[in-house]
Amino acid sequence: MNNEANQKVLDLIEKAVPGYNPEQMNQGIEQALRQGIPVQEIKQALFQGLELSRKKLLTRDVPLPKFLLSIDVLDQGFKRLSATEDREKSGAIPLVIGVVEGDPHDLGKNIVSRIYSASGYQVHDLGVGVPAETFISTVKEKQAKVLALSSMISTTMVQMPEIIKRVKAVAPDTVVMVGGAPLDLNLAKSFGADGYAESAVTLLEETEAALERASVKEKW
Amino acid sequence: MVIVKPKLSAELIAGLREKALSNLGYQKRVTPDQVTQKILSKAIDAVHQSANPRGIYLEAPIIGINRQAIITETGAIRSPRFARLAGLCKGKRSLVFMIATIGDEWKRGLGKEVSVLRQLLFDAVASAAVELVAGLVEKQWREAAESKGLKAGSRFSPGYCDWDLKGQRVIFKALDASKIGVELTRHYVMVPEKTVSAVALIAEDLPAAAPCAFCPKDCPWRKIPCQSST
Numbered sequence: 001m002n003n004e005a006n007q008k009v010l011d012l013i014e015k016a017v018p019g020y021n022p023e024q025m026n027q028g029i030e031q032a033l034r035q036g037i038p039v040q041e042i043k044q045a046l047f048q049g050l051e052l053s054r055k056k057l058l059t060r061d062v063p064l065p066k067f068l069l070s071i072d073v074l075d076q077g078f079k080r081l082s083a084t085e086d087r088e089k090s091g092a093i094p095l096v097i098g099v100v101e102g103d104p105h106d107l108g109k110n111i112v113s114r115i116y117s118a119s120g121y122q123v124h125d126l127g128v129g130v131p132a133e134t135f136i137s138t139v140k141e142k143q144a145k146v147l148a149l150s151s152m153i154s155t156t157m158v159q160m161p162e163i164i165k166r167v168k169a170v171a172p173d174t175v176v177m178v179g180g181a182p183l184d185l186n187l188a189k190s191f192g193a194d195g196y197a198e199s200a201v202t203l204l205e206e207t208e209a210a211l212e213r214a215s216v217k218e219k220w
Numbered sequence: 221m222v223i224v225k226p227k228l229s230a231e232l233i234a235g236l237r238e239k240a241l242s243n244l245g246y247q248k249r250v251t252p253d254q255v256t257q258k259i260l261s262k263a264i265d266a267v268h269q270s271a272n273p274r275g276i277y278l279e280a281p282i283i284g285i286n287r288q289a290i291i292t293e294t295g296a297i298r299s300p301r302f303a304r305l306a307g308l309c310k311g312k313r314s315l316v317f318m319i320a321t322i323g324d325e326w327k328r329g330l331g332k333e334v335s336v337l338r339q340l341l342f343d344a345v346a347s348a349a350v351e352l353v354a355g356l357v358e359k360q361w362r363e364a365a366e367s368k369g370l371k372a373g374s375r376f377s378p379g380y381c382d383w384d385l386k387g388q389r390v391i392f393k394a395l396d397a398s399k400i401g402v403e404l405t406r407h408y409v410m411v412p413e414k415t416v417s418a419v420a421l422i423a424e425d426l427p428a429a430a431p432c433a434f435c436p437k438d439c440p441w442r443k444i445p446c447q448s449s450t
Contacts (some may be wrong), residue, residue, distance in 0.1 A: 020253060020255065060245075063244055063245045063246055063252070064244065064245060064340065065244060065252065065256045065337055065340060065341065066252075066253060066256070068335075068336055068337040068340065069253065069255055069256070069337060071336075072335065072337065102405065102406070102407035102409065103407065103409065104409060104411070104413060105413070106339075107336075107339055107340060107343050110336045110339060111336055111340065114336045153379075153385060153407065153408070153409060154379065154384075154385050155385050155386065155407045155408045155409075156407050156409075
């Protein structure tokens with residue numbers, strides 16, 4: 001098979017993700033495997049497809065439900081390629097996520113967790129109502145590069161500065177991202193966080209920026 | 221204290237789709253894809269069949285008003301803007317405390333293996349449903365006030381505007397929420413999750429429906445158009 005034919009099938013896979021077309025994606029993957037395209041290139045096409053969808057989310061051209069559908073298609077593709085294990089082995093960034101103690105709201109955290117997972121992070125989701133000790137021990141155990149803390153209410157959000165302080169004491173290089181309805185940029189900074197995402201839309205850019213700042217020891 | 225069990229008619233339920241889509245950020249006249257539509261229909265059916273709409277309310281006297289708060293028998297409503305509005309009301313003034321819920325039963329429709337999309341859509345429908353129930357409970361006390369020739373203001377809830385979430389305590393002290401299966405946790409979270417609590421002013425004459433009248437901020441929860449934007 002020539003490069004042109006390979007590119008054609010990879011384009012088909014890429015477009016199937018934002019187009020929410022699992023049949024097209026499955027056909028594309030089968031065809032790609034028959035043509036001997038390396039799994040890594042197929043995964044790259046899936047990621048590029050998700051990126052197309054995410055850019056449309058950024059510009060509000062697609063609503064969140066449609067973006068989540070794209071993630072579903074990507075996941076189906078990865079399942080077909082049995083790629084989860086590969087991703088873990090290939091140095092995906094370990095990330096711990098959870099909602100602070102006393103807060104039962106899991107939807108926002110679940111969406112964020114899903115986006116991180118689909119974007120290649122190795123996600124350890126601790127769920128809701130997570131005590132500070134659990135965040136600290138899991139960050140240590142998983143050697144997390146990122147800790148994502150969520151709180152949807154002001155009365156539970158106040159635990160964040162203490163959690164961040166304690167995490168930083170045992171894992172100073174872990175980047176702490178915070179998010180949730182009562183937070184804003186200034187609060188996030190005053191809590192000692194390394195990054196803040198206002199919504200799922202800017203999540204990846206903000207996380208990457210925080211990781212970049214941490215890598216060059218730049219202050220936020 | 222009045223306990224209400226509002227009925228969610230098929231007509232009212234039909235309006236949930238549009239409200240849920242609006243909550244999800246869909247523009248009017250934009251049709252979601254088939255998968256989203258299908259899950260949304262299932263969510264509406266589940267909420268219709270298993271929601272347990274209940275409400276409780278009480279009209280209580282205002283003991284005093286100062287610059288910072290409205291004083292009631294069960295505590296102070298610490299919102300300077302709401303206190304200012306109450307201070308400008310004419311004639312006999314009172315407050316309504318209310319709580320409305322749809323219960324937790326609707327979550328059974330979610331199933332065990334839940335995709336985030338399914339959670340998101342069910343949550344949007346349940347949020348629209350509890351607002352609907354709160355509106356039906358409000359209708360009852362509003363009509364009761366109006367039948368006495370009084371005017372009723374808009375619902376005002378802890379956690380909004382300048383009223384701290386800890387204000388939930390005053391409402392839960394005034395009402396026996398356990399009668400409708402609602403409780404307040406030590407972090408001031410209402411359980412079941414899809415519950416609305418609020419107070420409202422009742423008076424012979426109200427200068428404005430909501431304390432938004434004294435706020436220059438054009439926030440998404442405004443109940444009165446922002447003067448600077450009109």
